[in-house]
Amino acid sequence: MTSKSTTQTIAFLVLRLCTAAILIAVFxxxxxxxxNGAPVxxxxxxxxxxxxxxxxxxxxxxxVGTFYLTLLTLLFALPLGVGAAIYLSEYADPRxxxxxxxxxxxxxVLAGIPSIVxxxxxxxxxxxxxxxxxxxxxxxLTLSFLTLPVIVSASEEALRTVPMSYREGALxxxxxxxxxxxxxxxxxxxxxxxxxCVLGVARAAGETAPIxxxxxxxxxxxxxxxxxxxxxxxxxxIFILSTQSVxxxxxRPLQFGTVLVLLLLVLSLNTVAIVVRSRYRxxxxxxxx
Amino acid sequence: MTEAKIQTxxxxxxFGRKQVLENIDLDILANSVTAIMGPSGxxxxxxxxxxxxxxDITLGCRITGSVLIDNEDIYSxxxxxxxxxxxxxxxxxxxxxxxKSVYDNVAFGPRIQRRTSKKELxxxxxxxxxxxxxxxxxxxxxxxxxxxxSGGQQQRLCIARALAVKPEVILMDExxxxxxxxxTAKIEQLMxxxxxKYTVVIVTHNMQQAARVSDYTAFLYVGxxxxxxxxxxxFENPKNRLTENYxxxxxx
Numbered sequence: 066m067t068s069k070s071t072t073q074t075i076a077f078l079v080l081r082l083c084t085a086a087i088l089i090a091v092f093x094x095x096x097x098x099x100x101n102g103a104p105v106x107x108x109x110x111x112x113x114x115x116x117x118x119x120x121x122x123x124x125x126x127x128x129v130g131t132f133y134l135t136l137l138t139l140l141f142a143l144p145l146g147v148g149a150a151i152y153l154s155e156y157a158d159p160r161x162x163x164x165x166x167x168x169x170x171x172x173x174v175l176a177g178i179p180s181i182v183x184x185x186x187x188x189x190x191x192x193x194x195x196x197x198x199x200x201x202x203x204x205x206l207t208l209s210f211l212t213l214p215v216i217v218s219a220s221e222e223a224l225r226t227v228p229m230s231y232r233e234g235a236l237x238x239x240x241x242x243x244x245x246x247x248x249x250x251x252x253x254x255x256x257x258x259x260x261x262c263v264l265g266v267a268r269a270a271g272e273t274a275p276i277x278x279x280x281x282x283x284x285x286x287x288x289x290x291x292x293x294x295x296x297x298x299x300x301x302x303i304f305i306l307s308t309q310s311v312x313x314x315x316x317r318p319l320q321f322g323t324v325l326v327l328l329l330l331v332l333s334l335n336t337v338a339i340v341v342r343s344r345y346r347x348x349x350x351x352x353x354x
Numbered sequence: 355m356t357e358a359k360i361q362t363x364x365x366x367x368x369f370g371r372k373q374v375l376e377n378i379d380l381d382i383l384a385n386s387v388t389a390i391m392g393p394s395g396x397x398x399x400x401x402x403x404x405x406x407x408x409x410d411i412t413l414g415c416r417i418t419g420s421v422l423i424d425n426e427d428i429y430s431x432x433x434x435x436x437x438x439x440x441x442x443x444x445x446x447x448x449x450x451x452x453x454k455s456v457y458d459n460v461a462f463g464p465r466i467q468r469r470t471s472k473k474e475l476x477x478x479x480x481x482x483x484x485x486x487x488x489x490x491x492x493x494x495x496x497x498x499x500x501x502x503x504s505g506g507q508q509q510r511l512c513i514a515r516a517l518a519v520k521p522e523v524i525l526m527d528e529x530x531x532x533x534x535x536x537x538t539a540k541i542e543q544l545m546x547x548x549x550x551k552y553t554v555v556i557v558t559h560n561m562q563q564a565a566r567v568s569d570y571t572a573f574l575y576v577g578x579x580x581x582x583x584x585x586x587x588x589f590e591n592p593k594n595r596l597t598e599n600y601x602x603x604x605x606x
Contacts, residue, residue: 230448
């Protein structure tokens with residue numbers, strides 16, 4: 066009897082420690098970043114350009130660059146990803162298991178490809194072959210490929226949570242398949258789809274390797290004013306500050322400040338997405354009950 | 355006797371290899387309420403879903419025989435299924451209003467059929483809600499979410515939504531199974547009104563309900579039509595042993 070309860074105590078202790086390890090990792094990471102990054106955080110830091118060979122000044126152009134990049138990525142990835150999700154969830158003939166299996170597997174494979182490979186693809190396809198050059202456009206196209214799997218699978222999920230009874234209700238009123246999708250499925254899946262897209266681009270916003278190869282710049286005196294220009298971006302800026310510094314003592318605090326800005330940006334995107342999603346779930350629980 | 359609105363002849367239906375309906379010949383008369391009654395799994399829901407071709411969306415569904423509405427075969431290749439469903443409306447077992455306003459729910463059908471002016475739409479919405487005996491309860495809350503209505507109101511809203519596309523036939527698949535007795539009573543009263551303008555077919559596993567609301571009753575058992583007659587005759591004077599056993603509560 067004692068040995069049984071002792072085993073149980075030990076088992077639970079181990080499980081608790083596993084959970085604690087996760088929490089500790091997060092707190093250490095965030096705490097370390099805040100501790101080191103907070104001192105340089107100021108309005109100045111957010112709205113100034115880097116100065117004196119990146120040893121002073123702020124990260125404004127990198128914030129703007131990341132903002133443009135994220136927006137442009139969303140612009141490409143949203144229609145493509147949502148379109149594919151609608152096809153998979155509403156139109157694809159479920160009897161054609163093989164075809165669907167191949168499409169789904171392709172999505173999973175796409176999700177598993179290392180980001181540097183996307184970078185190389187972007188370099189070969191967009192920058193060189195399509196002659197888009199090192200540019201915002203090339204980078205955004207590359208990143209939209211990278212976010213596509215997230216957007217497709219999460220959007221499909223959102224479409225499937227729309228109760229079947231809505232589809233039947235609309236069909237019984239003489240709606241065509243397209244009208245069912247447009248009027249009885251999409252409006253109710255929209256919050257979920259948007260959440261999916263935000264989660265997708267939040268990941269893209271933090272990527273370094275793909276933009277490094279397709280359009281991110283070390284330093285630019287001006288903000289980009291066309292999609293064919295190069296741009297600065299937060300993750301790449303961090304990479305530069307931490308590897309190409311002329312004086313690490315001066316750049317180290319700036320580097321942590323930049324990391325903190327990127328982290329806050331990505332976290333707030335995720336928070337927005339999660340809040341929207343939980344509201345939406347609550348709303349539909351009433352219906353499907 | 356009025357003429358037959360719907361006629362099925364030698365109707366067979368399979369889901370995959372399983373035969374669900376077997377050789378059904380049934381005439382459903384216009385401006386009457388016809389109840390399809392039988393124990394769970396006898397194919398009664400499947401049967402009414404044949405009448406507006408809702409089974410088309412079910413995988414592996416195969417049908418032989420003919421189904422005529424106004425003497426036209428609705429399974430002929432030239433049938434426009436979308437148009438058929440505007441002629442044959444349907445109310446489902448569980449109320450399924452869209453998570454939109456009361457107004458938008460009723461306006462859904464007319465809006466997808468054709469361009470309708472706001473004025474026209476207002477008239478249709480009011481008429482349909484009146485037709486479903488719901489107008490007085492919701493006229494001041496047309497812009498409220500349909501999900502805020504009670505279950506019985508939601509089901510009448512679904513009836514109004516079906517009426518708004520001006521159907522000829524209304525199919526009801528156990529429309530009261532999710533409702534309390536007083537909401538059920540309201541829907542049953544409504545059926546008596548509806549049959550003046552429409553042909554109503556209702557599926558129910560509730561014998562009392564069949565007896566109360568219908569003019570004709572069909573008794574289905576494991577995919578076969580056992581008996582079909584005037585409701586009074588079925589309940590007072592059943593000709594088949596199975597029917598008798600069912601209505602006297604020996605199984606069900």
